[in-house]
Amino acid sequence: MVRQFKVLVLVLASWSFSSASRAEAQERGSRRITFPNVPDYLTLKCDLHQHSVFSDGSVWPDIRVEEAVKDGLDAISLTEHLEYQPHREDIPHEDRNRSYELARELARDHDLLVVHGSEITRDMPPGHANAIFIRDANTILQEDAMGAFREAHSQGAFIFWNHPDWVEQAPDGIARLTPLHRQLIDERLLHGIEVVNEQTISEEAFQIALDEGLTVLGTSDIHGLVDWEFDVPGGGHRPITLVFAKERTSEAIREALFAGRTVVWYRNQLIGLPEFVEPLLLASIVVRGARYLEDSKVVEVTIENLSDASFSLRNLGDVSFQRSTDIVTLAPHEETTLGVKGASLGERLELRFEVENALVAPRKHPEIRLETWFDAEVLR
Amino acid sequence: MVRQFKVLVLVLASWSFSSASRAEAQERGSRRITFPNVPDYLTLKCDLHQHSVFSDGSVWPDIRVEEAVKDGLDAISLTEHLEYQPHREDIPHEDRNRSYELARELARDHDLLVVHGSEITRDMPPGHANAIFIRDANTILQEDAMGAFREAHSQGAFIFWNHPDWVEQAPDGIARLTPLHRQLIDERLLHGIEVVNEQTISEEAFQIALDEGLTVLGTSDIHGLVDWEFDVPGGGHRPITLVFAKERTSEAIREALFAGRTVVWYRNQLIGLPEFVEPLLLASIVVRGARYLEDSKVVEVTIENLSDASFSLRNLGDVSFQRSTDIVTLAPHEETTLGVKGASLGERLELRFEVENALVAPRKHPEIRLETWFDAEVLR
């Protein structure tokens, strides 16, 4: 027989998990994308690159709004191509703001932010770029590419480079900075880069983001239906950018994007700078309790996953686990209990993991530490 | 527009995949456990530690036979405790061979091998051990533990140490070799060790296997129902030992166990010596084709997973992938196509991966190389 002691558990990083994030976790039956907030910031789910029939997409803006509501997004942008209007014969509208205006109106009944944006659509270089938080798309439509960037900038736009790895524009699918991009960055006309676009990811784009201080973005670039493109009924999800914002407003999202506070959510991977990935991991993977089993000298540690990610954690610590190899799996929104063996018990137990499904640089996976304190009396 | 060239593909390790293994792959809708054969050997699925009402289990041997048939096993052993007979009041049979004889008779209508075995059930040391391929369980039931091992040995038994990490017998759940175990090994009375037993895995037992040259085993040690204990309807599986045997006979399994040719299949992990894990990985993960897309300079490589494992592969090579981070996932019995970027193309393309869900030593994951040749003309 095994006597079991309940022990007092303190989690070092005692960030408060709002009851809201728990409620979100319980919505997991639905397709709503769910990640917890992080200390000091709300985690806003944004898809800032989409198309409708107003450029080369296949749906009216109302479908984009409904998809976003079903996915539980906080913000979207319909970034129609300024220079590419294949439906022009049927939709001859000269006003490039029209798609935004319709979407904003349609979103009025929902709790969804619509960001005013447009896609500057050029040959490489500079390729395609999204300007968002603009005031007037029409004036950005200019002969000269640099003129377009400057006009967007003068409107206060956040501008990011789209799919720099697109094989139509990037020979061999490798994202590479050109002198023109260098100029755009130097003139502070380019602020972000798509590391993930639709189905693709670019390690090279990620490295450019790190080297140049560009904000990391992931977008669906959806033209058809989100459900079909990303197999939502089969459990898939569109790529989005998690934006860590001070409040749930367009202006706060803009501030966060300029400050680089993002993590991309792509095919069960979390991709971004360590200073943003790590708080998100620690908000998502939470020690719920620990107890010392005196007879077996095993410590049972219960960990809860508050996120949509299925985590794969590689054990880096001195301990081993009764029911798991060094690769520990945490299913989305579930609890798991680890039987920890070999802990040199003081008042503190620390678990160290490499998070295999998170990236803080190309091929670099972050390390997290989960700590637990025991009440001294228990161990006496 | 992208022109696409079909290229001739040769896979270096041109092991033949029998059409049988493909047929097996197509059975994937069922609960049958499926792994491909390896060069020179059949991959036999064995669960060599189980109980029935004839010791402390809860079912008649017919249920054990039916479970094994449903799981597609090749061989089982009902290893009743020699010294622990809690149902003795109701089942006073003195013949410890009875369970085996019933199972063998019940298996006659099925394509299932039943191995004659018994569990020597002692306090630690030496703890519990299974003797299989015995002739008579009754004579193994002796006062002296060493006598039991010697009698089993004299019958030609393969003997393995059960759950050396069991907290009832191993303080703190850490498997440790005692002088008595040392003596058993030295006298060639102990040939294998359970690295996996029921729900638990022991890194320490794995290390002992490596250090002492003991055969690596994983067993269900089932007492109740396999379906319940391992959540088979929910997609779970019992732990088994994959045995690489020259033919599908009891004698060939015995030979393979003494030769140490095993890999354990436990919670989506493949665990064993590198010389057996690696051929199994290369038989399971097969390049089905490659084509060079001239315009984009991307090579599309199609890989098929012929096994029940959901593989997690970490890219170690120089290339990157269009639609995946460095962690590539291969679903069981499915094909996936990788867009390979950055390959320095000669006639040969090599992909290098660390297989995260395989272990060749505690915390050591094997590396595999998948190679493809191109027809020189294509690249001219």
Place this chain on the structure above:
Amino acid sequence: MVRQFKVLVLVLASWSFSSASRAEAQERGSRRITFPNVPDYLTLKCDLHQHSVFSDGSVWPDIRVEEAVKDGLDAISLTEHLEYQPHREDIPHEDRNRSYELARELARDHDLLVVHGSEITRDMPPGHANAIFIRDANTILQEDAMGAFREAHSQGAFIFWNHPDWVEQAPDGIARLTPLHRQLIDERLLHGIEVVNEQTISEEAFQIALDEGLTVLGTSDIHGLVDWEFDVPGGGHRPITLVFAKERTSEAIREALFAGRTVVWYRNQLIGLPEFVEPLLLASIVVRGARYLEDSKVVEVTIENLSDASFSLRNLGDVSFQRSTDIVTLAPHEETTLGVKGASLGERLELRFEVENALVAPRKHPEIRLETWFDAEVLR
């Protein structure tokens, strides 16, 4: 635009649905069998014909207890064959009460009633019969079949005829009363009959129950595993007898069985006397609300199904439905809203249905009426 009036709804048969039954409904994710209580009685879920290794079953009694707990049963009986002991060589126990005693002991930690019973196992006539609520199985084991029935009767047993349609004993699978059965009934030695046994149903047995005033029973007669025999993981369920008892005790079940208060639950069918089927239907199918849509003159009626049955209701009333033919389907534990057209509106709306998946005599399906009152003001 359609103005909508909330109307006061009164359900005629204002039986109180305990919050317990609603809680049960919410357990629908599990395999627990769930039916609501009826006026004056608890609805107890009973499987009163099962076997273990103590006759010709394949499991120890603990598995029977665990299966019952998983299925949410209230009561079971392990009715081992008195005269058929194929495991006698291994289990030579002479005490025919042993299986009951073990099960009772094993059930102690669960909220499960174990009824003491035995199967009198004879050639036809009289065939097999279960005697339950006995005191001592051993004295029922007699040379003379009538002696066995009389002894069971003298112990206060409720006795029912097992599988009267069994092709091994009933030529052509048709249940037929013999003179011996007539005698048993006349002497009040036979009180019930299995209309459902394992996989089979017998319309002829149902007719005999009606003609002779025998209690209607359905049982699993399980020998192997409930999960396999009735495909529980695939959504199947074992046949059980719903017993309408005054309290949750063995004695109350016995009283209810003698009083004939039962309904059989078999492959989504509810089978029994109209006086018991109909209250169960009315407790299961509940009008949750109605509202009159003034502009369209349609009445929206919301119906909730509080049971595990998937109901198929055939419209017998004067109204028609906007979104359904005359065959209305109610999924288990879900709400559905019917748009009722053509109602001649007074203060009362009555829906009339034949319940296709319920039987109150061979090929006779019961009719139910669901009534709703409106607040007079709303209709002015």
Place this chain on the structure above:
Amino acid sequence: MVRQFKVLVLVLASWSFSSASRAEAQERGSRRITFPNVPDYLTLKCDLHQHSVFSDGSVWPDIRVEEAVKDGLDAISLTEHLEYQPHREDIPHEDRNRSYELARELARDHDLLVVHGSEITRDMPPGHANAIFIRDANTILQEDAMGAFREAHSQGAFIFWNHPDWVEQAPDGIARLTPLHRQLIDERLLHGIEVVNEQTISEEAFQIALDEGLTVLGTSDIHGLVDWEFDVPGGGHRPITLVFAKERTSEAIREALFAGRTVVWYRNQLIGLPEFVEPLLLASIVVRGARYLEDSKVVEVTIENLSDASFSLRNLGDVSFQRSTDIVTLAPHEETTLGVKGASLGERLELRFEVENALVAPRKHPEIRLETWFDAEVLR
């Protein structure tokens, strides 16, 4: 022990089931709607009432084509409102044929017929009507409703009354013929009627079809997404019209519609005239074999369901079934074996069923007879 005789089985109605229809049956894993052909005719799956952004729908025509391909339809029609163009501000196209022309072009790469059609959109009477197989939609757009019908007619159009039960136009949701409709019918300007539209069914419309000899139609009238509106990922399907055509061409569909050869497929119900419903049922429900079990005098009859319908069959014959009440369920594309009891065996066995999920008049369900012949020698 039961000896079993294989008997020669002849099915009376020996319609040939093309191997194509069996192949289709095996596609049942997909969302493709599948029904077998009937004697003399192909069973074509048609959705002849749909909208795109060219009237008040939310998608470009390419999505309509892709939905149809995914659903395995043979023919669609994009029937934009002639008189209702809410997107006119953005899509000012005056050519009412534009939607058809785009869809026809987009369908070119698929095996999909696109029928030229338009919705005449008027207040009641006559309400809305679809004219399909037209030559020019523009000339149908006329001030006078009768003029529109006459112009469509002069183009050879098949014209049907849309959603006659629509609560916006039909007070109380009851379809009623007005003098204007009478005139249209008398002048042969109205040929069909929607008994099913989107989510609704109208028994009254069905009765009008029967009384007036109008062709029975069911359509999705989709404006948004088929997947969302009809819960396709959850197993739902859009309403369609099965058209029994001599070949797979637009002209053959037109001929069949004028001849009234249709059955509607709506929420698992098959609705139409008995002369078309019954052949479809007999092509869908097929006796695959029968064998007489001599000892038990039971006849095992194996029935295969070649369709997407989940059939509910009510036994009307003299026999009873071992494993089913009088309500027999046949899952889509599965086989079931009935143990038939009480058959007075000659050379012929006939099963009689009412098909609960088919309608040949309001509240009237068709009867089918399934016959089997035995080889005389077997019964000797």
